Amino acid sequence: MKSLWLHSVRLYIQIGMFFYYKKIIIKGKTNIPKTQPVLFLGNHQNALLDPLLIATQSGRFCYYLTRAAVFKKPLVSRLLKSLNMLPVYRVRDGWSTITKNNLIFNKSVQLLSNNNAITIFPEGSHNLVRRVRPLSKGFTRIILEFAEKFPDQTIYLIPVGFNYENIKEKGSRVSIYFGQPILSSSYNNLSTVEATNLLKQDVFEAMSKLTTQIPETNYEATLQQLQDLNVDFTNPEQVNACIDNGFENCVSKPNKASFIKILLQPLVYLILCVPVIIWRTLVKPKVDEEEFLSTFRFAICLTLVPLWVLVLCVILFYAFGLIIASIGFSIIILLMLVYIKS
Known part of the structure; x- marks a missing residue:
């Protein structure tokens, strides 16, 4: 039953991602073992969208x-745990919770020993900056405990790079780079301190x-220079x-405006007027951390937009019949697809 639930949720989120992003670029997916224990280790820029992209x-x-x-409310906690999310406590949550x-960590070790995959963001927090920040050592503890309990098994550490064209905007592009596996067994013969430091470094x-x-x-001056050069942030290489070469011989992406998107935007916003108003007046002003803007916008797209489209189709059905309602639904979906993908 849980497998059916997870498959259903993943499919629904995949459809949502398809409509939310102009393009999702995947690199290095062949580096991911299909049946071995895997630890995904990624940079963390975009709150909940980072783990959803891995999922x-x-x-x-x-x-x-x-x-x-995020597990404080019982209903939310139950939902998150049904989606295989495990709570990790930090100092700010109180020393008694650590x-x-x-x-x-013990559960994580057991899951890995059973060839499961776990996602960790070793920076320890999210931030919009375009760089990998210093890593905490929490992920190394899992690896070292695993090596102690299961010395004959190996975890495949998969480094992950998220690259958002425009983190705060819908309809932009994103690329996910899965790197070559780092084998946990390579650190088995080192002392705890040596293994921890080398794991973090590698x-x-x-x-x-x-x-x-x-x-x-x-940082700010470099970022501005890259933006002025119109580099493609979805291509980190x-x-x-460009940065290493002192901004010489940098590759710029084509700077073309989408007139189709400009023309369609008023119509799309008119059709989706209720979700747009709710987002702009009720939800967006209450988002305190800008890293969560895309997460909450995606949540609106995933919940209120389909519900509103369904309401419109029901109105068309009762007013004009099934054929008109079906045509209306098809036109709405087509308009949204052309608007997002153009």
Whole structure:
């Protein structure tokens, strides 16, 4: 029953992603083992959309280590746990809660020993900056405990790079780079301190090659220069080469305006007037962290937009019959597809 639930949710989110993004580019998917234990380790820029992209594009059903704060409400907690999310406690949640992580880490080790996949964002928090931030050591603890309990097994550590064309906007492009596996067994013969430091270093370097890595020094100036050059942020190899070469021989993406999108926007917004108004007046003003803007917008697209389209079709059905309602539904879907994909 749970398998059916997970398949259904993944399919629904995949459809939502298809309508939300202009294009989703996947690189390195062949690097992901299909049946071995896998630990996905990605940079974390876009709140809930990062794990949702792994869930829908990796080909593996995953467990997700998620900050415990989102589990506070019983109904939400039950839903999240049904989607294989596991709460992880941080110092800000209170020192008394930190010991609860022991159970979560133990469970993670057991899941990996049974050839499951787990997603962790080792930066420890999300941030819109276009670089991999220093990694926390929580993920290394799972790896080292696994090595101690199951020395004959190997976890495939898959570094992941998320590259958003425009993090805050719908209808943009995103690329996901899955890197070459790093084998956990390579660190088995090292001391705890040596293994921890080397794991953090190796994973950091691998992740940095899979996403744009703008140095912290002069970050804003560098970002502005890249934007002025109109680089393709979904291609981290090109962008990082541009930075390394002092902004010489940088590859710019075609700068063409979509007149179709400009023409269709008023019509699409008119059709979806109720979800748009709810988003702009009730939801968006209450989003305190800008990293969550896309997450809440996607949630509106995933819930209110289909519901509103259904309401419109029901009105058409009772007013004009099944044929007109079917034609109306087809036109709405076609308009939204052309608007998003153009």
